[in-house]
Amino acid sequence: MDNKDKIIIKQRVNSNIDYNEQIHIPNFIQDHGLLLVLQEPDFDIIQVGSNTEKWLNIPPENLLEQNIECLLDSEQIDNIRQNLAGNFVYINPLKLSIKCGNEVRLFNGIIHRNNGVVILELEPCENESATDFSQFYQLTFPIINKIQKSANLYELCEIVVKEIRKITGFDRVMIYKFHADDSGEVIAEDKQEDQEAFLGLYYPAYDVPQVARAVFSVKFVRTIPNINSQIVELVPQFNPLTNEPLDLTFSVLRGVSRCHVKYLDNMGVMGSMSVSLVKEGKLWGLIACHHESTKYIPYHKRVVCEFLGQIMSIHIPMREQNDNLDNKVALKSVQAEVIKIISESEDLLNVIKNIGNKLLTIVGATGSVIFLEGEYHKVGKTPNDAEITELLNWVKNQMKTDIYSTDSLPIIYPPAQEFKDISGGLLVLEIAKLQEVYVLWFRPEVSQTVNWAGNPEYPIEIESDGKMTLCPRTSFEQWQEIVKFHSLPWQPYEIEGAQDFKTAIVGIVMRRISELAKINLELEQSNSELDSFTYIASHDLKEPLRGIHNYSTFLMEDYGEILNQDGREKLETLVRLTQRMEDLINALLYFSRLGRQELHKSPINLNELIENVSEVVKVSKPDISFEIRKMDNLPVIYGDKILLEQVFSNLINNAVKYNKKDDKIVEIGYEETEEAASIIYVKDNGIGIREKHQETIFKIFKRLHGQNKFGGGTGVGLTIVKKIIERHGGKIWLESKYGEGTTFYIKLWKQE
Structure with a gap:
């Protein structure tokens, strides 16, 4: 392909990009061993590596459709069956001897099932003696003893890299830890004195793509003795039973991605091995081993390394807990004090006042906001109310559980860049969703220098057909980057402290809810x-x-x-x-009676209702001249017709009654809403209501004029109107300008 068919893009990419390379089905193997695919139950050979002639003196086509008896005797075949049945005595590797022409060659047989076939891999071994359990125990016991005595994660990692390098003889052994953004950091290293140190360097996420991580999560050891070894294709190319590529996820000979070969070559590495470190079911990191020349590690040593990797994986959570132990103990002390204060309190607001800055200390924050009963209660440095409101509305949609945290808020929520000195990081607790009780903690941005092993902005080739091809980096020289818009990360023990705080707060909230329910019952x-x-x-x-x-x-x-x-x-x-x-x-x-009266609801044609009420009002006021203007096509509403007639009768009568103008006008119309409701208004050009009286106009016996002015009255009419509307589940309010007129708004539902 010509260069014109490629586009080089320089961008920061992560491990989730699809590189269109399925490394578990490469359709080839490495040449330091041979592979046979067997069909059960008879163990007929249906697929082989193309290098059988090199190791067995038999061309691959001569093995196809043959039974495994052409290579192994009945005892060895029975051992394979015992291995597949899970018999501990016959676990990998099985010592197999195969007659190859005039000589007998010894192999380590590694067997596993995958996708309905048996895969038998043969690695040549020098002698017939097997490493027994006592040798394995003698080799691993002193190392396990050291691991158990390690005080923290740093000591644990130092022990493991030194011991694995001693066992394997690699030039360099590193422990590579993955971070939350999938980038990696070298946290321990043992190497030759003349080699450049990689300790403390960061590696971008794309160095270990997700497809590779998926394999590392289930296949814990990967060896590449020689990156320059010949590619060994499979014959036939596809699994004859499925007509699909053979799944080599668990294969020890699985072929090496061309990208990874270039990557190691650019690093000056010829032989490598990696051991997976898995914490609580998730890939935590890798033990990465590099050698500048060809390096084959025998199977029994690989088993030892895998075993040590699993032992280390078990100890990682405990050693991480021991890190910053003094800080954790101090934090736990403050958390216990806060929990005690909460447990002895009946009022959440008093709790906030009593714990003060301890609210910040329990999670290592510099500011906090408690959202309670529609109000913000702040401690320390926080954004302003408007910024908090927008942030809280945003974060509610992000929360999948009752807790949310990020140490890069300005990146995922750009408005936070305006207050990054207050909130580079955010931790949120949802105390009560329905009652809308939230606690927000803030941490400021902390700019930091990260030392990368090469420029993290990585060139990717995009083919003319749109496929993305991974291009291995050509430089691993230290490259510095100033990282902005990040806070210090929230540690697991800090998040745990926040959850303990929630548990205690929920107790207060639930007691408060119980008290309110009791009060509501008593009020009822x-x-x-x-x-x-x-x-x-x-x-x-x-x-x-x-x-x-x-x-x-x-x-x-x-x-x-x-x-x-x-x-x-x-x-x-x-x-x-x-x-x-x-x-x-x-x-x-x-x-x-209104409080107890049963409502007889039905659909009501508001046009007819207003016309009937208007006619009655006109008949009752023969000596007063006024005009009622009704909007055409008023909506159909749902309610008690008799009671709603009284509502509009009262409002229209008041509109005429409290009007000194010669041309008295009453307008009736409506506005649609997004809900299944209508807002009906009754507007007049009367005397209006002073602003100071607008809140009290609906109170019982509340009159704004003397009893003999404007024809008298009881002061109960608007109170009854409000009661009727509320019984319908609606709402009434007003807008008024003194001396110009008043508009009453009524929100009523169109259906039940």
Whole structure:
């Protein structure tokens, strides 16, 4: 392919890029051994490496469709069957002898099943003696003893690299730890004195692509004795049973990616071995071994290295816990103190005041915000309220569990670049989702210098067909990068402290919720009793009041002629007062019934309802000139028709009543919402309501004018209107300009 068909892109890439190279199915093997694919149950040979003539003096085509009996005797075949059955005595490697022409050659047989076939790999060995368990024990026991005595992760790594280099004889042995962003760091190294040190250098994520990580996670040892060895293709190319490439994930001879060969060559490495380090089921790192010349490691030594890698993997979590032990102990002490304060408190706000800066110490933060009951309660350095609101709305959508953390907030949430000196890192706890209780902790940006083993901005070749090809780096010279928009990472023990804090806080929140539920129940019972009392009191008051009204009327009729003017006026006043008192009692009685009255809901044509109400209002006010303007096609709403007629009757009557203008106008219209609801408005050009009275207008018996102005009134009408709307699950509010008019808005649902 010509260079014009390639595009070189310089960019920072991660390990997730698809490089279109499936390293577990390369269709070839390395040439330091041979591979046979057997079909069960008879062990017929269906696929082989093309180098059988080199090792067995038999061309590959002469082995195909033959039975394994052409190479092995019945005892050796039985050993293979025992191995596949899981018999401990016959585990890999099996010592196999094969007659090759005039000589007998010895091999280590490594056997495994994969995708319905048996893969038998043969590596030549020098003698027939096998490494027994006592030799294995003598070799590994002193090392395990050292590992167990290691105090922290640093000592553990130092022991392992030294011992594995001693066992294998590699020029360099390193421990390479993966970080959260998939980049790697050399955290331990043992090497020849004249070699350049790699300790402390970072390697970009793409140095170990995800396809390679997937294999390392299940196949723990990988050896490449010679990167310049001849490629050994498989014959036939594909597995005859599936007509697909042979899966060599667990093969010891699996061919080496052409990219990896170039990569090692550019490093000056000819032989290599890697051992996987797995922590809690996830690839944590690698023991990487390099040699400047050809380096073959016998199978029994590879087993020892794999065993030590697994022993180290077991110890990694414990040794990581021992790192920064003093800091952890101090932190745990503060966390215990905070938990004690919380457990003895009944009020979350008091807790915040009492623990003060300890809220920051428990996770090593410099600022914190507790969002509770719609308010922000801050400690230390935090963004402003508007920035917190936007951040909290964003982070709610990011949270997959009840905790969220990042040490690169300005990168994944660009608005945070404006306050990176406060929040380069963020840790969030969701205490209660429905009640919206959150705790946010902040850490400032910490610019740091990272020493890379070569420029992390990596050239990638894109072929003319769009395929991406991995280009191995040509330089491993130290390259420095200033990393911005990052905070110090949140450590596992800090996140654990935050979770303990949540557990304690949830106790307070749940107690508070329980108390509120109890109070709500008591209020509900109290309101019910109050409604009953109001009804009974109102009903019982009407009888003596009616008697006073009647006797006063009788006195005026029977003794009006003998009473002087002053006496008659007093009786007339008494009659008016009793009538007003009865109106107030009737209104109160009606209001008390609203709380218990069953609603008879149905779809209501608002056009018809407004027309009916308008007609009644006009008939009731024959001496007043006014105009009612109704928007066409008012929506259909859902509710109790009789009660809603009363709502609009009250609002239209008030609009006419409280209006001094000659041209009195009442407008009725609506606005659609995104919800299944409509907002209906009743607008007038009347006297308006002063702003200071707009919050109290719906309170019972609240009148803004003297009882004789604007035709009097009980001061209960708008209270009843509000009660009816709320019983429908709706909402009522107003906008008004004093002297210009008032608009009442009612939100009502279109359906149940």
